[in-house]
Amino acid sequence: MSVSDQPPTTAEGALQGPAADIAAGYAFRGDALDLGALLWDGGCHPGGRIRIPLGVLNRHGLVAGATGTGKTKTLQLIAEQLSAHGVPVFLADVKGDLSGLSAPGQDGEKVRERAAQVGQEWAATGFPCAFYGLGGTGPGVPVRATVTSFGPVLLSKVLQLNQTQEQSLGLIFHYADQKGLELVDLKDLRAVAAFLVSDEGKPELKGIGGLSTATAGVILRSLTAFEQQGASGFFGEPEFDTAELLRTAADGRGVVSVMELPAVQDKPQLFSTFLMWMLADLFHDLPEVGDLDKPKLVFFFDEAHLLFSGASKAFLESITQTVRLIRSKGVGVFFVTQTPKDVPGDVLAQLGNRVQHALRAFTPDDAKALKATVRTFPNSAYDLEEILTGLGTGEAVVTVLSETGAPTPVAATRLRAPESLMGPIEAAALDAAVKGSELYGRYAQAVDRESAYERLSAQEAPTRTTPEPAPEAAPEDVEDDDESLVQQVVGSGMFKSLARSVGTQLGREISRSLFGTSRRRR
Numbered sequence: 001m002s003v004s005d006q007p008p009t010t011a012e013g014a015l016q017g018p019a020a021d022i023a024a025g026y027a028f029r030g031d032a033l034d035l036g037a038l039l040w041d042g043g044c045h046p047g048g049r050i051r052i053p054l055g056v057l058n059r060h061g062l063v064a065g066a067t068g069t070g071k072t073k074t075l076q077l078i079a080e081q082l083s084a085h086g087v088p089v090f091l092a093d094v095k096g097d098l099s100g101l102s103a104p105g106q107d108g109e110k111v112r113e114r115a116a117q118v119g120q121e122w123a124a125t126g127f128p129c130a131f132y133g134l135g136g137t138g139p140g141v142p143v144r145a146t147v148t149s150f151g152p153v154l155l156s157k158v159l160q161l162n163q164t165q166e167q168s169l170g171l172i173f174h175y176a177d178q179k180g181l182e183l184v185d186l187k188d189l190r191a192v193a194a195f196l197v198s199d200e201g202k203p204e205l206k207g208i209g210g211l212s213t214a215t216a217g218v219i220l221r222s223l224t225a226f227e228q229q230g231a232s233g234f235f236g237e238p239e240f241d242t243a244e245l246l247r248t249a250a251d252g253r254g255v256v257s258v259m260e261l262p263a264v265q266d267k268p269q270l271f272s273t274f275l276m277w278m279l280a281d282l283f284h285d286l287p288e289v290g291d292l293d294k295p296k297l298v299f300f301f302d303e304a305h306l307l308f309s310g311a312s313k314a315f316l317e318s319i320t321q322t323v324r325l326i327r328s329k330g331v332g333v334f335f336v337t338q339t340p341k342d343v344p345g346d347v348l349a350q351l352g353n354r355v356q357h358a359l360r361a362f363t364p365d366d367a368k369a370l371k372a373t374v375r376t377f378p379n380s381a382y383d384l385e386e387i388l389t390g391l392g393t394g395e396a397v398v399t400v401l402s403e404t405g406a407p408t409p410v411a412a413t414r415l416r417a418p419e420s421l422m423g424p425i426e427a428a429a430l431d432a433a434v435k436g437s438e439l440y441g442r443y444a445q446a447v448d449r450e451s452a453y454e455r456l457s458a459q460e461a462p463t464r465t466t467p468e469p470a471p472e473a474a475p476e477d478v479e480d481d482d483e484s485l486v487q488q489v490v491g492s493g494m495f496k497s498l499a500r501s502v503g504t505q506l507g508r509e510i511s512r513s514l515f516g517t518s519r520r521r522r
Contacts, residue, residue, distance in 0.1 A: 015048055018381040023048035025408040033081040037118035039412035046119030050413045052353055056401040057332040058295040060350055064340055065357020070394045071336055074355055075300055076418040079256050083127045087294050088254040090245050092275055092302040096262035099430050100421030102129035114417040125419040128249035129256045131434050135233030138263030139430050141439045143240040147183035150277055151517035157315050158273045159222040168215045181452040185236045188452035190223050195456055229267055237447045242281045246297055268306040280515045283322055286329040296330035304335035305342035318515050320346045339369050340376050352401040358391035380410035387412050
């Protein structure tokens with residue numbers, strides 16, 4: 001494995017040569033997470049502890065590797081230690097096997113062997129967990145967002161709209177904000193879009209370019225298809241407060257928030273974009289804190305390639321800027337995917353901590369990806385192409401930021417064994433944990449209050465049912481019948497009532513973030 005023939009240890013077991021230099025790069029003075037032990041020259045050396053300083057985890061990271069190489073167990077290992085240090089963690093459980101974090105692990109020969117190899121004092125331990133599900137699909141406390149807070153940029157990503165359609169969707173949101181029409185669920189958005197291409201609604205956008213019938217048709221069809229996939233439940237109220245992700249348990253350990261996603265894993269655009277909404281919402285609400293001794297939250301994006309696949313330029317720019325800026329709010333973001341090339345270069349450049357599991361080189365494309373991955377690492381004493389194709393399950397090549405912010409030497413590492421259960425807990429236990437949560441009563445029951453759909457429908461109904469005026473009708477009554485729908489809406493008490501309920505004034509647009517998401521009204 002090594003480019004050196006020099007023995008890595010003395011008779012007393014002390015590391016020598018390049019192995020000693022690598023190990024010295026991980027000898028941090030402050031609190032750090034233990035990843036495992038140094039691999040060098042065909043052996044595992046528990047004296048060479050490979051660690052990540054707790055204070056640099058807001059500098060973001062990447063966990064990558066081919067299927068079956070141990071990425072999920074690496075997530076579990078890092079999440080456990082963060083929780084033990086009092087740092088809350090968010091994990092997306094796409095495959096449904098991370099619920100075991102809440103239960104003590106099972107002792108066994110393989111676990112004891114791994115612990116002995118890396119110098120780990122293994123003890124079966126469960127960690128405080130909260131379980132969530134998108135809109136009540138699958139197990140977990142339901143997480144919902146209103147259409148208004150989700151915003152046009154993220155929704156365009158989910159609906160796979162092109163740039164022109166995305167801009168038109170932004171125009172619809174702009175109009176709804178300006179007129180005080182709350183977009184709570186998808187039927188609200190559909191109602192406003194349909195109104196703006198109706199005879200009554202077309203004049204409303206004439207001064208700012210208007211909304212073409214063809215583009216509105218694409219948006220409406222996309223919304224219909226989206227709903228047919230079961231997405232309606234993800235948008236609505238009560239809206240999830242992302243501050244819930246920052247909780248600690250009574251014993252001071254950080255709560256591990258696990259988003260259970262197996263039921264929606266066939267909707268990758270939805271769950272990856274929904275996770276981005278959560279991150280953007282956190283970005284809104286958290287104050288600037290700079291560099292802390294430990295992060296406020298570490299957020300893991302599993303299957304990260306789904307977030308970037310087919311993304312518009314505006315969306316990618318927004319992700320890049322959010323990742324860059326959220327560091328100063330004490331939040332670390334780790335992307336988990338198969339190869340670094342799945343992550344755009346501008347985002348990859350901001351990921352200071354790297355755990356690279358094995359890559360396969362079975363095809364010319366695989367070989368090309370391997371060479372590209374090697375080029376993303378600092379200069380190394382290893383032959384990285386050889387190492388990366390020869391790593392076993394639960395082994396990885398690591399480089400992180402030191403306490404001074406400089407990259408550590410590249411270290412091939414045998415990772416520690418997680419102390420919690422490496423697999424899912426029983427369905428009954430998961431259900432009991434969800435229903436026993438203090439958050440279940442707060443978010444479990446959906447609420448469908450009066451919003452844009454109901455208000456526009458209420459104004460349309462009299463127009464449909466009003467008979468032709470009798471000959472003796474007063475002139476002013478005839479004028480009322482000739483009013484456009486929007487004049488009826490604006491002329492009624494609807495907007496004043498709505499404005500009072502949301503604490504805004506007519507014509508005042510909701511402030512939006514990098515992703516077009518709005519600030520939650522608390």
